[in-house]
Amino acid sequence: MTPAEIRDEILDILEDIAPDEDLGDLKDEVAFREQLELDSMDFLDIVMELRKRHRVQVPEEDYGQLASMQSTVTYLTPLMKDLQKA
Amino acid sequence: MYDTIIIGAGMSGLAAGIRLAHFNQRVCVLERHYTIGGLNSFYRLGGRDYDVGLHAVTNFTPKGAKKGPLARLLRQLRFKWEDFSLSPQIGSTIAFPDVQLQFGNGLELLEAEIAAKFPAQKDAFQQLLAKIIDYDDLDENNFGGSTRAVLSATISDPLLIEMLLCPLMWYGNAREHDMDFGQFCIMFRSIFMEGFARPFAGVRLILKNLVRRFRSLGGELKLRSGVERIKVKDGKAIGVVLDSGEELEGRRILSSAGLVETIRLCEDITEVDEQQAGQMSFTESISILDKQPKQLGFDRTIVFYNDSDTFHWQRPTDALCDMRTGVICSPNNYMYDESDGDLPDGVIRITTIADSDRWMALSEDEYKLEKLRWYDRTIASAVRFIPDFRGHVIDTDMFTPNTIRRFTWHDNGAVYGAPEKRLDGTTHLPNLFLCGTDQGFVGIIGSIVSGISIANQHCLRE
Numbered sequence: 001m002t003p004a005e006i007r008d009e010i011l012d013i014l015e016d017i018a019p020d021e022d023l024g025d026l027k028d029e030v031a032f033r034e035q036l037e038l039d040s041m042d043f044l045d046i047v048m049e050l051r052k053r054h055r056v057q058v059p060e061e062d063y064g065q066l067a068s069m070q071s072t073v074t075y076l077t078p079l080m081k082d083l084q085k086a
Numbered sequence: 087m088y089d090t091i092i093i094g095a096g097m098s099g100l101a102a103g104i105r106l107a108h109f110n111q112r113v114c115v116l117e118r119h120y121t122i123g124g125l126n127s128f129y130r131l132g133g134r135d136y137d138v139g140l141h142a143v144t145n146f147t148p149k150g151a152k153k154g155p156l157a158r159l160l161r162q163l164r165f166k167w168e169d170f171s172l173s174p175q176i177g178s179t180i181a182f183p184d185v186q187l188q189f190g191n192g193l194e195l196l197e198a199e200i201a202a203k204f205p206a207q208k209d210a211f212q213q214l215l216a217k218i219i220d221y222d223d224l225d226e227n228n229f230g231g232s233t234r235a236v237l238s239a240t241i242s243d244p245l246l247i248e249m250l251l252c253p254l255m256w257y258g259n260a261r262e263h264d265m266d267f268g269q270f271c272i273m274f275r276s277i278f279m280e281g282f283a284r285p286f287a288g289v290r291l292i293l294k295n296l297v298r299r300f301r302s303l304g305g306e307l308k309l310r311s312g313v314e315r316i317k318v319k320d321g322k323a324i325g326v327v328l329d330s331g332e333e334l335e336g337r338r339i340l341s342s343a344g345l346v347e348t349i350r351l352c353e354d355i356t357e358v359d360e361q362q363a364g365q366m367s368f369t370e371s372i373s374i375l376d377k378q379p380k381q382l383g384f385d386r387t388i389v390f391y392n393d394s395d396t397f398h399w400q401r402p403t404d405a406l407c408d409m410r411t412g413v414i415c416s417p418n419n420y421m422y423d424e425s426d427g428d429l430p431d432g433v434i435r436i437t438t439i440a441d442s443d444r445w446m447a448l449s450e451d452e453y454k455l456e457k458l459r460w461y462d463r464t465i466a467s468a469v470r471f472i473p474d475f476r477g478h479v480i481d482t483d484m485f486t487p488n489t490i491r492r493f494t495w496h497d498n499g500a501v502y503g504a505p506e507k508r509l510d511g512t513t514h515l516p517n518l519f520l521c522g523t524d525q526g527f528v529g530i531i532g533s534i535v536s537g538i539s540i541a542n543q544h545c546l547r548e
């Protein structure tokens with residue numbers, strides 16, 4: 001997957017977790033927490049969905065890397081580059 | 087072999103099941119009753135639909151709200167706000183002999199009422215609000231502590247203290263007399279700061295959504311499948327034996343049956359401390375009217391009444407029921423969509439505190455007689471606070487602690503479970519967990535959140 005595809009995938013997960021959110025003007029460099037009011041339960045869900053959909057394991061000490069779209073894509077790029085987009 | 091076996095198809099068990107099935111676990115929900123819902127089920131009688139428990143779905147926040155338990159559970163279960171079809175209340179009342187406080191969804195009306203009726207307490211009430219807002223419901227460590235102590239340190243008028251406690255204890259306090267401060271804050275937010283709503287179709291709509299989702303994710307639901315025993319080997323739960331004798335294996339077990347009730351099922355335990363079980367049980371008297379309550383001059387959604395200046399929250403000590411306090415609910419009095427119209431019948435439901443031991447000790451004939459007697463007394467007590475509707479009753483139903491026990495198997499027919507909660511959901515076995523009432527969160531929304539959070543904490547992290 002390319003970084004752009006990974007970004008789409010994260011958007012898809014966010015849409016799934018928070019269907020009432022407007023994700024159209026999400027700013028990639030600003031923390032999700034500031035834009036979307038996600039709580040700790042929701043963050044766990046991003047991790048769980050990555051595991052469910054792509055078998056990507058994010059260890060607990062790396063959860064901080066998923067703070068914004070930009071940092072998430074950067075963090076996931078090496079982990080997901082060999083995966084095919086579904 | 088299941089990844090997780092869940093005991094109980096009430097709100098908490100079904101919610102936990104959805105979480106686990108969504109993340110590809112093999113899950114089975116086992117329910118002893120022939121239907122789902124537990125303490126908040128539904129039934130049909132004499133051609134009419136009834137709800138067992140539903141007065142109000144608490145924690146109501148409007149579409150688009152991102153904070154609070156309702157928003158949280160919708161996200162976690164991947165439901166849309168519309169899926170629960172919640173219509174907000176018209177307005178509710180705390181009715182004591184000389185003072186009434188009205189409240190609606192959101193704090194505004196209650197604040198105005200307190201300012202008008204307890205002007206000297208206006209600032210004290212703001213101080214109390216600050217304490218409630220500071221309380222962190224995800225931190226278990228400050229859950230305990232006496233609410234009465236906090237209230238009397240803040241508010242100097244004892245009547246206001248009793249009036250605030252009345253609805254909050256009624257809708258979620260397992261402890262007699264006093265309340266854990268954490269529970270008080272949770273209930274205060276859910277009732278006074280968020281609010282009440284109801285689906286036009288009643289609780290069946292919520293339950294059917296939960297079950298449909300659970301099944302569509304591959305979850306298995308087995309009704310008439312009571313767990314008779316939890317099998318234990320080398321200090322771990324390894325599966326369950328059903329009432330039928332059938333055995334199922336599971337890597338872990340999540341039980342919503344209650345703490346004492348669950349521990350009693352474990353093979354390795356010979357004696358349980360039954361004193362730990364909850365004591366607060368209720369009767370519910372349902373009257374079907376030939377008119378909408380509004381046509382009789384009654385438009386309140388919920389009325390919490392108490393007939394003196396002191397509110398007594400305890401199991402009755404000298405009679406089957408306590409007639410001093412109760413809750414009156416009219417499911418008609420919600421702001422339903424115009425397209426829904428009115429409910430087919432007028433309905434008034436009244437809850438009173440009951441002594442389960444006394445109810446349980448009656449013979450079958452006495453039981454029938456006492457039900458009639460206490461239905462009449464309950465209505466007579468309630469019409470001191472609302473218009474007398476007795477000339478308009480065309481059908482009735484009543485249930486008692488015996489009914490609750492018979493269909494949910496909770497000790498003492500306790501509705502809010504044990505006073506000592508197991509907030510972390512653990513038991514003496516490393517792979518047996520508790521969710522629902524005895525874990526800590528009560529009510530429809532509370533128990534759904536409980537199922538979700540225990541599933542997340544203990545069943546999904548590996």
Ligand SMILES: Cc1cc2nc3c(=O)[nH]c(=O)nc-3n(C[C@H](O)[C@H](O)[C@H](O)COP(=O)(O)OP(=O)(O)OC[C@H]3O[C@@H](n4cnc5c(N)ncnc54)[C@H](O)[C@@H]3O)c2cc1C
Nearest residue numbers: 094096098118124125126139141142312313522523529530
């Ligand atoms: C009269 C009344 C009015 C209420 N009104 C409201 C209201 O207006 N608003 C609100 O929010 N809440 C209300 N509640 C409270 C709410 O219904 C409960 O807090 C909630 O439903 C509890 O859900 P639970 O999953 O924790 O427990 P339960 O619903 O009790 O679920 C436990 C399930 O486990 C099953 N079970 C037990 N033992 C076994 C076994 N050995 N094997 C298999 N299955 C077993 C039981 O049959 C039950 O279905 C009311 C309750 C009552 C009784």
